[in-house]
Amino acid sequence: MNARTALLRQELARRPLLCDGATGTQLQLLGLAPGACGELWAVDHPERLQQVHQAYLSAGADLLTTNTFGGTAGVLGPHGAGGRVRELNAAAARLARRIAGERAWVLGDVGPFGGMLEPLGESLPDDVAAAFREQITALLEGGADAILVETMSDPAEAVLAVAAAKACGAALVFVTFTFQQSPRGYRTMLGTSAAEALAAVLAAGADVVGANCGTALSLADYERLTAELVAAAHGHPVIVQPNAGSPKLVDGKICYDESAAQFAEAAPRFLAAGARIVGGCCGSTPAHIAAMAKLVRG
Numbered sequence: 001m002n003a004r005t006a007l008l009r010q011e012l013a014r015r016p017l018l019c020d021g022a023t024g025t026q027l028q029l030l031g032l033a034p035g036a037c038g039e040l041w042a043v044d045h046p047e048r049l050q051q052v053h054q055a056y057l058s059a060g061a062d063l064l065t066t067n068t069f070g071g072t073a074g075v076l077g078p079h080g081a082g083g084r085v086r087e088l089n090a091a092a093a094r095l096a097r098r099i100a101g102e103r104a105w106v107l108g109d110v111g112p113f114g115g116m117l118e119p120l121g122e123s124l125p126d127d128v129a130a131a132f133r134e135q136i137t138a139l140l141e142g143g144a145d146a147i148l149v150e151t152m153s154d155p156a157e158a159v160l161a162v163a164a165a166k167a168c169g170a171a172l173v174f175v176t177f178t179f180q181q182s183p184r185g186y187r188t189m190l191g192t193s194a195a196e197a198l199a200a201v202l203a204a205g206a207d208v209v210g211a212n213c214g215t216a217l218s219l220a221d222y223e224r225l226t227a228e229l230v231a232a233a234h235g236h237p238v239i240v241q242p243n244a245g246s247p248k249l250v251d252g253k254i255c256y257d258e259s260a261a262q263f264a265e266a267a268p269r270f271l272a273a274g275a276r277i278v279g280g281c282c283g284s285t286p287a288h289i290a291a292m293a294k295l296v297r298g
């Protein structure tokens with residue numbers, strides 16, 4: 001473990017940390033067309049990506065997330081960039097690392113691989129594991145301090161990503177699942193509970209666990225979900241990154257409901273419920289993170 005990652009581990013034990021907010025929706029504000037490949041911006045528009053990272057750093061984020069959510073070969077492939085995994089992920093990590101300097105840590109972001117594992121789908125575990133290793137190798141090469149596996153629905157997929165991160169030498173691995181309401185409580189799209197999801201990734205060696213970007217979850221839902229996650233985390237730090245409500249189309253523009261003030265009001269409740277890291281997902285902005293920073297630091 002390098003010195004910076006070791007310091008992150010220490011700080012996690014010492015104080016609540018603030019993660020950044022959404023990258024994708026911020027890039028859309030800077031001109032990324034919906035459905036276009038944002039990962040290409042690490043190379044095509046580094047100055048705009050830099051602007052997003054810088055805004056979150058200035059807002060007070062302790063953790064910056066690389067712009068590599070769709071950075072596996074299978075997700076980049078349809079954009080004609082399946083052969084550019086190493087280039088794009090390493091470039092994105094280098095860019096975030098340069099902005100973070102000694103003021104923040106960089107989480108190398110890993111999203112879903114874009115398909116379904118067998119038997120639900122046709123993807124083979126060995127192939128998916130290799131795709132995650134290819135991406136994570138490049139993120140670490142570019143200087144990511146830890147790996148964040150996020151927006152997971154299938155614990156089997158999350159386990160493959162955690163194992164890949166460990167195999168690549170990541171000293172600190174975060175995993176977040178995406179939950180929704182169900183008659184039996186909060187579940188992933190595949191029906192997995194928080195307890196089941198966390199047990200699977202903790203057994204695989206995840207260090208920090210939690211939730212991000214739920215479907216139709218209010219901030220009050222996230223508070224209740226946080227308590228479930230904390231109970232299931234067995235002492236591991238819990239990270240909670242709510243989306244700012246559900247996207248709505250208003251006058252041709254995508255809008256999100258939850259304001260920075262609402263996020264700021266919710267942050268202390270997440271911490272009181274036991275979360276150790278808070279941040280935001282889709283629709284959250286530097287204003288949301290700045291508003292939370294006052295309360296997380298206070």
Ligand SMILES: [Zn+2]
Binds near residue numbers: 212213243282
């Ligand atoms: Zn999101």
